[in-house]
Amino acid sequence: MANAIIEFKSVTKQYDNDPPVLDDVSFEIERGKFYTLLGPSGCGKTTILRLIAGFTEASDGEIYFNNKITNHVPANKRQVNTVFQDYALFPHLNVFENVAFGLRIKKMKNAEIEQKVKEALSFVNLEGYENREIREMSGGQRQRVAIARAIVNEPEVILLDEPLSALDLKLRTEMQYELRELQRRLGITFIFVTHDQEEALAMSDEIFVINKGKIQQSGTPTDIYDEPINRFVADFIGESNIVTGKMVQDQLVEMVGKRFECVDGGFQSNEPVEIVIRPEDLEITTVERGKLQVKVDSQLFRGVHYEISSYDQDGNEWLVHSTKKAVVGEEIGLYFDPEAIHVMRFNETEEEFDKRLEAYTDGSGHGK
Numbered sequence: 001m002a003n004a005i006i007e008f009k010s011v012t013k014q015y016d017n018d019p020p021v022l023d024d025v026s027f028e029i030e031r032g033k034f035y036t037l038l039g040p041s042g043c044g045k046t047t048i049l050r051l052i053a054g055f056t057e058a059s060d061g062e063i064y065f066n067n068k069i070t071n072h073v074p075a076n077k078r079q080v081n082t083v084f085q086d087y088a089l090f091p092h093l094n095v096f097e098n099v100a101f102g103l104r105i106k107k108m109k110n111a112e113i114e115q116k117v118k119e120a121l122s123f124v125n126l127e128g129y130e131n132r133e134i135r136e137m138s139g140g141q142r143q144r145v146a147i148a149r150a151i152v153n154e155p156e157v158i159l160l161d162e163p164l165s166a167l168d169l170k171l172r173t174e175m176q177y178e179l180r181e182l183q184r185r186l187g188i189t190f191i192f193v194t195h196d197q198e199e200a201l202a203m204s205d206e207i208f209v210i211n212k213g214k215i216q217q218s219g220t221p222t223d224i225y226d227e228p229i230n231r232f233v234a235d236f237i238g239e240s241n242i243v244t245g246k247m248v249q250d251q252l253v254e255m256v257g258k259r260f261e262c263v264d265g266g267f268q269s270n271e272p273v274e275i276v277i278r279p280e281d282l283e284i285t286t287v288e289r290g291k292l293q294v295k296v297d298s299q300l301f302r303g304v305h306y307e308i309s310s311y312d313q314d315g316n317e318w319l320v321h322s323t324k325k326a327v328v329g330e331e332i333g334l335y336f337d338p339e340a341i342h343v344m345r346f347n348e349t350e351e352e353f354d355k356r357l358e359a360y361t362d363g364s365g366h367g368k
């Protein structure tokens with residue numbers, strides 16, 4: 001792709017005879033966007049960053065940077081800077097010298113260093129902190145020093161490995177806004193690693209959902225939330241109700257012994273499928289009006305909504321997020337729109353999923 005700054009082509013990373021940590025991974029990173037690698041611990045996120053940074057080499061496959069193969073280019077020759085989880089600041093140097101470090105190595109002139117460090121510190125709102133010691137800085141401020149140290153080198157890509165995980169919730173949310181805003185102002189490509197799905201949804205232009213060394217799904221936050229490709233993605237991104245059923249025909253699915261109108265298609269008739277309905281898409285109603293009949297098992301007040309757990313006659317659990325209160329032990333109805341039903345094929349690859357959606361829809365996500 002013309003605008004791709006980084007491309008992985010069938011990249012595999014394997015240590016000794018262990019199963020591969022990354023298994024035939026291919027993707028493209030476009031210039032100037034905010035990407036997030038999202039997945040559970042050990043899925044291979046950091047390994048992807050290390051391969052991009054040049055801290056480790058691929059066992060197989062090609063890594064391109066600006067359309068040039070870079071597999072063997074040393075880390076210090078890549079247009080990439082990394083912000084680490086623990087920030088890796090130098091405790092014996094002050095803020096100015098921490099940020100200036102890379103420029104000094106490049107033997108840049110003092111006047112130029114001064115100007116660039118000032119600019120970088122102003123970008124992260126730390127003007128006037130030049131002479132502070134690192135130990136005198138708060139967690140959030142250290143975070144900003146680490147980012148200033150990365151941007152001062154004017155890299156084409158900044159890699160951020162769980163940079164917010166050491167911060168408390170409030171500061172973390174503030175830094176999410178700040179980082180997103182900073183990326184927009186700089187226009188540099190950011191590749192951000194997290195295992196926190198809410199963080200990924202809030203911050204990214206594009207998310208790669210990774211599990212067991214494979215990219216399960218890539219797309220915008222809404223794409224991934226609204227059209228999860230499989231059970232793993234549906235479960236990992238937000239809370240989900242997932243049941244098995246069959247696709248009777250396009251736009252008609254069967255689950256819990258009943259047939260429901262839906263908007264999905266491109267399946268074989270009577271194909272076994274998995275069906276996702278998000279808890280916030282279920283509405284509590286009377287047994288008569290409900291499309292599904294369930295018994296309320298438990299209820300928790302979550303501040304903005306009640307989280308209600310209920311069961312249908314087949315023993316499937318249905319989680320509901322509702323501003324209305326339910327009564328534990330009572331039979332109720334659950335109502336939902338056809339659009340709330342997301343149908344997933346078993347073992348569909350992302351390529352097959354995209355092709356099916358393209359063939360079936362006009363690009364709007366709805367049937368032709």
Ligand SMILES: Nc1ncnc2c1ncn2[C@@H]1O[C@H](COP(=O)(O)OP(=O)(O)OP(=O)(O)O)[C@@H](O)[C@H]1O
Pocket residue numbers: 015021039040041042043044045046047048195
């Ligand atoms: N040098 C190494 N030798 C052997 N195995 C390794 C090495 N480095 C990483 N691994 C393994 O590779 C797998 C993926 O690790 P990676 O750090 O990429 O995961 P991650 O998704 O970033 O996880 P986390 O969120 O816990 O940091 C893990 O099972 C890890 O044990």
